[in-house]
Amino acid sequence: MSLRYALLALLRVGPLSGYDLQKQFSLSVGHVWHAPDSQIYPELRKMETEGLIEGEEQTRGQRGTRRVYHVTDAGQSAYAEWMRSPLDYQRVRDPAHLRAAYLENTTPEAARAFLHGHVSEWQSEREQWEQELRRIDARDNPMLVRRLAVTPEADHERTVAFKRFAYEGLVERANGEIAWARRGLELVDRLDGPPDDGRNSPPSRGDSQA
Amino acid sequence: MSLRYALLALLRVGPLSGYDLQKQFSLSVGHVWHAPDSQIYPELRKMETEGLIEGEEQTRGQRGTRRVYHVTDAGQSAYAEWMRSPLDYQRVRDPAHLRAAYLENTTPEAARAFLHGHVSEWQSEREQWEQELRRIDARDNPMLVRRLAVTPEADHERTVAFKRFAYEGLVERANGEIAWARRGLELVDRLDGPPDDGRNSPPSRGDSQA
DNA sequence: TCCAACATGTAAGGTGTTACATGATTTA
DNA sequence: TAAATCATGTAACACCTTACATGTTGGA
Secondary structure (H helix, E strand, O other): OOHHHHHHHHHOOOOEEHHHHHHHHHOOHHHOEOOOHHHHHHHHHHHHHOOOEEEEEEEEOOOEEEEEEEEOHHHHHHHHHHHHOOOOOOOOEOHHHHHHOOHHHOOHHHHHHHHHHHHHHHHHHHHHHHHHHHHHHOOOOHHHHHHHHOOOHHHHHHHHHHHHHHHHHHHHHHHHHHHHHHHHHHHHHHHHOOOOOOOOOOOOOOOOOO | OOHHHHHHHHHOOOOEEHHHHHHHHHOOHHHOEOOOHHHHHHHHHHHHHOOOEEEEEEEEOOOEEEEEEEEOHHHHHHHHHHHHOOOOOOOOEOHHHHHHOOHHHOOHHHHHHHHHHHHHHHHHHHHHHHHHHHHHHOOOOHHHHHHHHOOOHHHHHHHHHHHHHHHHHHHHHHHHHHHHHHHHHHHHHHHHOOOOOOOOOOOOOOOOOO
16 A cells, blocks of 8 residues: 555655656655556556646657646645554564474574575675665655755755664665574584585585484 | 375374364464364365375264374375475565654654554464463473374484474564554554643644555 | 354455567667 | 667456355253
């Protein structure tokens, strides 16, 4: 249910087309909330029928058109209300921790592969978020620049501070996940001996029934 | 796609009915992976048609029946293969950090309410996971006890160690989220002054257009 | 006899993924 | 004229949520 509010947050800065929004979702906002175009276009249509946004058909060249949306008063209210409402937290459903809880059922090699994968997954996420933090500091993000342009000078600090706050949280989470997986690798070493260097095999373990 | 592997992980310990499994999902495993009964029963039927498990109809009293499932060889292979396969990480879609990134669009009160909510949500999650850690240490969890009973003595340490590892990771994540939200509360204080104690109002902010 | 627990589902709808489909415009 | 980018979708399917639906059994 957050997709529409992510869209509203972007549209509040100024009118954009579905294509523009989709770009944001594969760049800046996409680091917090991913959505493919196949989800964005229908959602915009739905939001329009519900009166949260209004689209204006623009011509592009001879025959081309693009539909540019802006937020209505109803949309502004809906956004404000969402901001005031408590977040509904989803029930936990965590594939990585699920697998971690059953690593004794596989080989040390598979356990290590999983944990290495976890490290590199979160390293690459962290890299994205750190890059976004640098962009925020350098005011090098088109949406943020547009946003600040329509925000009173006195609120610039707030605006930037909350963006930083969000991305710092994500970086810290990534750090936590990486540290956890590294501890997992140490655990595998301790339980099953150091990784096979290809010359001799550690005692075979894992795959024991149940 | 992890639901079936969570079910297989439980069934590998010994045959269980849909009802038994559903209990586990609202207790032990449910702290890592939640699933309602309306999802479990159909999934079991589907897994049976795919040959991963086999169900045996048992009578209960005069007319009652229960269907007890056990893992087939194909199911064992599928589980082992899943354990060896890389985890597919979902694209980030994080309502809390999404909202955090736009907290300048609301009142300090609403921002504080959100952050307090985040703290208490993760505190309550953490409490669950810490309790599960205590249960693991005390061998006070029926599934773990059954599991250890069918596991060679030499593998008990491994089994317990990976369970601990998984839940420790969740506790650490909760700690991270709580610390982050508390820093957010300090940020709001710094930006908008301390919370209204009901006697005088801090300078009104937020809800600035765009 | 009533209630808690046992036991198993269906139905409707929302959300998200992947693949497919189509065409216009701009730039090299 | 070819390729990149602009622009907007549909279709099928998987997964998950919430609510509804139904009956049995064992114990107080």
